Amino acid sequence: MQEILxxxxxxQQKVSELGAQLTEEYKDKFPLVVGILKGSLPFMGDLIQKxxxxxxxxxxxxxxxxxxxxxxxxxxxxxxxxTSVEGRDVLILEDIIDSGNTLxxxxxxxxxxxxxxxxxVTLLDKPEGRQKEIYPDLAGFTVPDKFVVGYGLDYIxxxxxxxxxxxxxxxxxxx
Ligand code: PRP
Ligand code: MN
Ligand code: MG
Numbered sequence: 001m002q003e004i005l006x007x008x009x010x011x012q013q014k015v016s017e018l019g020a021q022l023t024e025e026y027k028d029k030f031p032l033v034v035g036i037l038k039g040s041l042p043f044m045g046d047l048i049q050k051x052x053x054x055x056x057x058x059x060x061x062x063x064x065x066x067x068x069x070x071x072x073x074x075x076x077x078x079x080x081x082x083t084s085v086e087g088r089d090v091l092i093l094e095d096i097i098d099s100g101n102t103l104x105x106x107x108x109x110x111x112x113x114x115x116x117x118x119x120x121v122t123l124l125d126k127p128e129g130r131q132k133e134i135y136p137d138l139a140g141f142t143v144p145d146k147f148v149v150g151y152g153l154d155y156i157x158x159x160x161x162x163x164x165x166x167x168x169x170x171x172x173x174x175x
Contacts, residue, residue: 006141006165011123011151012046014140018121019050021138022091027053032088034081036102037061038160039095039152043123047093055091058083064102073131075105085115095152096124096143100132107134124148124165141165147173 033055035044048057061079090110097103103120110118119137128145143165149155150162155173159166 001166002169003167004164005143005146005148005167008163011140011164014123015043015046016050018138018140019047019052022047022121023050023052026051026055026089026091029053029089031055031091032083032085033057033091033093034085034106035059035093036095036106037079039154040093042152042160043095044093047121056083060106062102062106064099064105073099073101075102085110085113087114087116089117090115090119092118092120094120094122094136096126096148097122097134097136097139098126098129100130100134104132104134123151124153 033044033048035041035057037059038061044057048055058081059079060077060081062075063078064073064075092103092106094103107118107120121138122136123140124143125136125139125141126143126145147155147168148165149159149168150165152160153165154160155168
């Protein structure tokens with residue numbers, strides 16, 4: 001690892017803050033919380049425990065990157081939701097928004113499927129990578145345009161299990 005960008009303590013502190021905000025927002029609703037696999041899994045697991053409200057959660061697996069470093073712009077559904085979003089207050093959880101391709105596709109899809117509301121919470125926002133006009137309703141941290149891994153984020157499936165966010169040494173992916 002080149003550097004640790006966000007420590008485990010900083011992540012957990014932020015997750016608690018986000019959980020408190022979402023508790024306020026959703027305490028009188030019954031949101032459908034949608035985690036986007038695989039990257040959002042650690043964030044989702046921690047965050048839902050900090051939301052003190054009734055909620056339902058489901059998982060969707062879409063892929064835009066495959067094992068490539070640069071987004072192809074194509075999004076495909078690998079596993080769809082088991083739950084209908086029609087008439088639901090949907091809260092999408094992501095580990096990172098980079099180009100915005102993944103979320104712009106999902107948000108359009110959920111509107112098309114007649115969700116009542118669609119909001120986005122992302123742990124990390126990388127605004128310099130953006131290709132689509134898409135903004136999170138809540139974001140934990142803004143990150144620079146570097147290759148970040150950990151806490152769900154991978155490089156060829158590795159590093160997802162780290163409890164912190166780090167910047168990968170360029171020599172690891174520049175061969
Ligand atoms: C990563 C990340 C986001 C998406 C963000 O997922 O977890 O879902 O890319 O990039 P974008 O804003 O440019 O679309 P990836 O497709 O790599 O799948 P993974 O979560 O299984 O690693
Ligand atoms: Mn992902
Ligand atoms: Mg990935």
